[in-house]
Amino acid sequence: xTLFLQTTLNxxxxxxxYALAAVGFSLIFGVIGIVNLTHGVFVIAGAYLALxxxxxxxxxxxxxxxxxxxLLFAVGWIYQRTIIDWAISRASVEASLVVTFxxxxxxxxxxxxxxxPDVQTITPFYSFFSVSVGPFRVDMVRLVALGSSMVLxxxxxxxxARTHFGRAMRAVAQQPLAAALSGLNVKRIHAMxxxxxxxxxxxxxxxxxxVQPFSAASEVAWTLNAFMVVVLGGVGSPxxxxxxxxxxxxxxxxxxxxxxxxxxxxxMFLVLVLMxxxxxxxxxxxxxxxxx
Amino acid sequence: MNRFVILLLTAVAALLVAMLxxxxxxxxxxxxxxxxxxxxxxxxWNILGGYAGYWSFGHTVSIGIGAFTAAxxxxxxxxxxxxxxxxxxxxxGALLSGLFALVIAYPLLxxxxxxxxxxxxxxxxxxxxxxxxxxxxxxxxGVFLPxxxxxxxxxxxxxxxxxxxxxxxxxxxxxxxKRSRFGYALLAIRExxxxxxxxxxxxxxxxxxxxxxxxxxxxxxxxxYGYSLGYFTTYSVFRxxxxxxxxxxxxxxxxxxxxxxxxxxxxxxxxxxxxLGGFLDLHLMITGALVVAVILVMPGGILRTRWRLPxxxxxxxxxx
Numbered sequence: 001x002t003l004f005l006q007t008t009l010n011x012x013x014x015x016x017x018y019a020l021a022a023v024g025f026s027l028i029f030g031v032i033g034i035v036n037l038t039h040g041v042f043v044i045a046g047a048y049l050a051l052x053x054x055x056x057x058x059x060x061x062x063x064x065x066x067x068x069x070x071l072l073f074a075v076g077w078i079y080q081r082t083i084i085d086w087a088i089s090r091a092s093v094e095a096s097l098v099v100t101f102x103x104x105x106x107x108x109x110x111x112x113x114x115x116x117p118d119v120q121t122i123t124p125f126y127s128f129f130s131v132s133v134g135p136f137r138v139d140m141v142r143l144v145a146l147g148s149s150m151v152l153x154x155x156x157x158x159x160x161a162r163t164h165f166g167r168a169m170r171a172v173a174q175q176p177l178a179a180a181l182s183g184l185n186v187k188r189i190h191a192m193x194x195x196x197x198x199x200x201x202x203x204x205x206x207x208x209x210x211v212q213p214f215s216a217a218s219e220v221a222w223t224l225n226a227f228m229v230v231v232l233g234g235v236g237s238p239x240x241x242x243x244x245x246x247x248x249x250x251x252x253x254x255x256x257x258x259x260x261x262x263x264x265x266x267x268m269f270l271v272l273v274l275m276x277x278x279x280x281x282x283x284x285x286x287x288x289x290x291x292x
Numbered sequence: 293m294n295r296f297v298i299l300l301l302t303a304v305a306a307l308l309v310a311m312l313x314x315x316x317x318x319x320x321x322x323x324x325x326x327x328x329x330x331x332x333x334x335x336x337w338n339i340l341g342g343y344a345g346y347w348s349f350g351h352t353v354s355i356g357i358g359a360f361t362a363a364x365x366x367x368x369x370x371x372x373x374x375x376x377x378x379x380x381x382x383x384x385g386a387l388l389s390g391l392f393a394l395v396i397a398y399p400l401l402x403x404x405x406x407x408x409x410x411x412x413x414x415x416x417x418x419x420x421x422x423x424x425x426x427x428x429x430x431x432x433x434g435v436f437l438p439x440x441x442x443x444x445x446x447x448x449x450x451x452x453x454x455x456x457x458x459x460x461x462x463x464x465x466x467x468x469x470k471r472s473r474f475g476y477a478l479l480a481i482r483e484x485x486x487x488x489x490x491x492x493x494x495x496x497x498x499x500x501x502x503x504x505x506x507x508x509x510x511x512x513x514x515x516x517y518g519y520s521l522g523y524f525t526t527y528s529v530f531r532x533x534x535x536x537x538x539x540x541x542x543x544x545x546x547x548x549x550x551x552x553x554x555x556x557x558x559x560x561x562x563x564x565x566x567x568l569g570g571f572l573d574l575h576l577m578i579t580g581a582l583v584v585a586v587i588l589v590m591p592g593g594i595l596r597t598r599w600r601l602p603x604x605x606x607x608x609x610x611x612x
Contacts, residue, residue, distance in 0.1 A: 035406050083584065091591035097406060098543060099587045101536065105580030113573065220532075227410055266421040269414035276411050277399050 002135050007257045008250065013142045015249025016242075017211060020149035021204040021222055022229035023156060023241040024197030030236020031173040031193045034084065037100040040223030041107040042072055042198045046205020047214045048115055051122050061122050062148060065206045069199040076198025079103075080191045104219065111216035122209040145207045152203060156196075157238045169193060173236065228272050234282030243283050247271075309456050313449045321448045325520075327561045328455035329513060333534065334541035334553025335462045336509035341539065342548035343475055344502045345482030346401070349409040350416030351538055354507045356530040357392055358385035358514030359521075360423060363435035375450075378440040382515040389511025390504045397500045404485070413535070420530035431526035437519050451520045458516065459554075462509050467550055469505070478502055482548070540579060544586050546593030555594055 025039040046068050053064040087099040129140035160166040171179040172189045180186045208214060208222075225248065233244025248268060255267040275282070313321050333351070341347045362381035396415060403411050423431035441450045469475045477498045480488035489495045518524060537560070544559055545552030560582070564575050590597040 083588075086588050091587055095587050095591055097409075098539070099584050102580040102583030102587070105576045106584070109574065109577035109580065112576075224413070231407075231410075260425070262425045263421060266418045266425075269418045273400075273411050273414050273418075276403055276407055280403070280407060 003257070006136055007253050009136055009138065011250035011253030012246055013138070013146050013249070014252060015246035016146040016149040017204065017207060017245075018225055018229055018248050019242045019245025020152055021201065021208065022226035022245055023153060023238055024200040024204075025223075025226035026230045026233075026235055026237070026241045027156075027193060027200075028197045029230055031169055032190055034088075034096050035100070035227070036194075036197070037097065037223055038079070038104045038107065039197070039201055039226050040219035040221065041104050041111070042076070042201035043205040043208065043222045044111065044214055044216060044219045045075075045107070046072060046202030047122075047209035048111060048120070048205075049202065050206035050209045051120055054122050054124070060124055061206045061210050062144065065148070065203040068202045068206050072202030073195040073199040077191050077195040079198070080194035081187075084194065085187070085190075104223070108216050108219050111219075115216065117215060117217070119213045119215045120209075121213045124210060127210065141210050145211050148207055149204070152200065153238045153242055156200065159196075160238070165192065228268055231272055231275055231280075231282055234284035237284065240282055240284040247283075306460075313452055318446065318448050321446075321452050323561065323565050325448060325452045325455050326565070327557055328452070328459045329517060330537065330541060330561060331554040331557040332455065332459045332462050332513045333510060333538045334545070334557050335459070335466050336506050336513065337538035338542050338548065338553050339466060339469060339478075339509070340502050340506040342542055342552070343469065343478040343482065344499055345478075346404075346499065346503070347409045347539065348412040348506075348535070349539070350412035350414070350535050351506070351510055352529070352531055352535045353412075353416035353419050354389040354393070354510035355514030355517065355534065356416075356420060356423065356526070357389040358382075358511030359518030359524060359529040360429065360431065360435065361385040361388045361511075362515040362518050363437050363524075364430075366437055367430075367435065373438050373440065375440045375442055377438070378516075378519050381437075382512060382519070385515030385518070386508045386512035389514065390508035393504045393507030394500070397503045401496070401499050401503060416530065416532070416535060420526055423530065424526035434523055434525040436523050437521075439522060440519060451516075454516060455513075458513065462513075463550070463554070465505075465509070469502075470550055474498060474501065479548075537579075540583055542593070544582065544593055546595030546597075549593070549595040552593055552595045559594075 021043050024042070025036060028034055028036045028039075049068045049071060050061045050064045053059040053067065054061055059067075083099060083103060084096060087096045091099075124141075126140045126144065131138045131140060131143060158166075160170065168179070168184050168189055169192070171182070171184060172186050172193075176186055179189075205214075229241055229244035229248055231244070232247045233242070234240030251268055251271055252264050255261075255264045259267070312324065316324070333355075337348065337351050362378075362385040365381045365384055400408065400411055400415070420431075423429045425432065439447070441447050469478070477488070477493045477495075480491075480493055481495050481499060485495055514529060518529060521528060538553075541553045541556035541560060542548075543556065545554065545556030560579065563578060563582070568574060568578060586593065
């Protein structure tokens with residue numbers, strides 16, 4: 001029983017990080033309708049930037065989430081204004097799937113050339129602590145990571161629900177044409193959405209850097225994780241990302257514990273395929289879906 | 293172009309393909325053999341992705357099933373040798389891959405667009421992990437296939453001819469599909485599935501047929517590829533990057549055209565194997581840049597772009 005509870009706890013911890021890494025992907029999917037296959041690169045780029053800040057300036061990865069997020073916000077903004085916008089206006093939304101895939105290949109290659117192909121980790125001083133509650137043990141880093149994820153997800157929820165910008169974003173997601181007619185600058189909102197998404201991806205990268213080893217090649221896994229989280233939880237909302245992320249984390253840790261770590265990928269995909277067949281909108285559904 | 297010119301061109305091309313191994317060194321024969329294999333994969337993917345508009349991101353699953361079926365047959369029944377011994381395993385590989393497609397087709401083809409694409413990616417991932425980790429499949433330690441190459445014949449030349457013949461066969465099938473009632477139904481599904489269904493096209497059945505046909509073609513190529521490797525493990529045939537290569541070939545040449553995948557494969561292989569053979573760490577970037585450039589500059593691929601030469605009328609859209 002203790003083992004089962006410990007596994008559950010580990011799964012939930014992991015799930016919080018999955019949720020944060022996926023929420024930006026979910027936002028773009030929900031608001032613009034694009035599957036951004038570059039998302040994993042943003043996550044890994046965030047991890048590399050945090051590593052750079054840590055080794056060069058001694059900046060703690062949790063603090064470096066701010067500059068990393070700001071940098072990636074700019075990258076995401078420019079990315080949408082140039083490549084994504086060109087692809088949508090010249091070809092189609094489907095073509096953007098392939099363009100983002102092509103960009104992911106280019107950027108992964110660039111990261112590899114720049115930082116080398118080796119697996120990296122960030123190890124701040126609290127890496128080796130763990131907290132014991134009764135019979136359970138929790139790594140300090142994972143606890144910190146989970147806490148920061150929750151704070152950021154809460155921040156995004158408030159941004160979407162309470163601010164003018166959040167309302168504009170939801171309006172553009174529901175009815176792009178009507179939003180434009182009401183005087184919203186749709187292109188600007190799209191660019192902002194990409195910026196916010198990339199910033200969150202970068203911040204999650206900084207957290208992932210202290211929790212897990214990473215390399216440029218792990219980019220693919222993070223993109224796929226984000227897609228799975230979205231399919232499980234539902235598109236476009238932080239709550240959907242949280243539900244999907246926690247579920248994915250649980251699946252991952254139960255499979256690793258009871259069937260062997262080699263089968264985690266297979267189990268995750270199996271649940272993904274089942275979910276697509278039984279409830280393709282995800283557990284929480286798409287808050288903007290009906291009007292599309 | 294009239295029929296006579298096409299026939300003449302085909303005859304010249306066939307003669308050229310037959311003669312080339314005499315003129316070229318082993319390395320270039322191998323490059324051409326890979327080209328035939330990749331072009332064949334593109335042609336097969338194109339049946340489902342190009343004609344019917346169902347983009348699969350996990351078509352390598354059929355390569356893997358084809359190759360492993362051939363090897364398992366050898367393990368169970370004992371392997372013969374000589375070129376004729378590979379016929380049965382190769383056909384079995386193609387059929388089993390088709391059977392697998394038939395089983396997963398019913399649930400998966402209810403999905404559309406991105407969801408279908410990613411679900412296929414999931415299927416290929418799951419099958420690969422199962423083959424790798426469940427010990428009776430032997431994927432983790434690897435399987436052997438006896439060499440069917442007749443003695444006295446260079447290995448690369450043998451597979452060069454086999455892949456050339458198979459590619460021609462696949463092109464013939466693709467050509468037939470494209471101009472048959474079946475093909476028109478697939479195009480209707482691609483353009484607007486709901487309307488097609490409303491107009492009486494049995495979309496479910498045709499989609500399934502396209503899916504299975506495509507899987508059989510890839511399984512056939514996969515089984516032969518397995519023979520050409522001789523010894524392979526899970527990840528030498530279940531390769532994620534190949535799933536994407538198939539799409540890229542079609543995209544660059546022209547999705548839904550007959551010769552598009554062949555042209556796309558030729559271009560990519562020429563770039564990566566011949567021009568930039570020495571820059572292995574740049575291949576990913578070049579392929580990616582090419583994909584992005586093609587989408588932005590000529591979204592229809594090479595064959596669907598209006599080419600304007602000075603002093604000539606613009607080519608017809610979609611000419612192939």
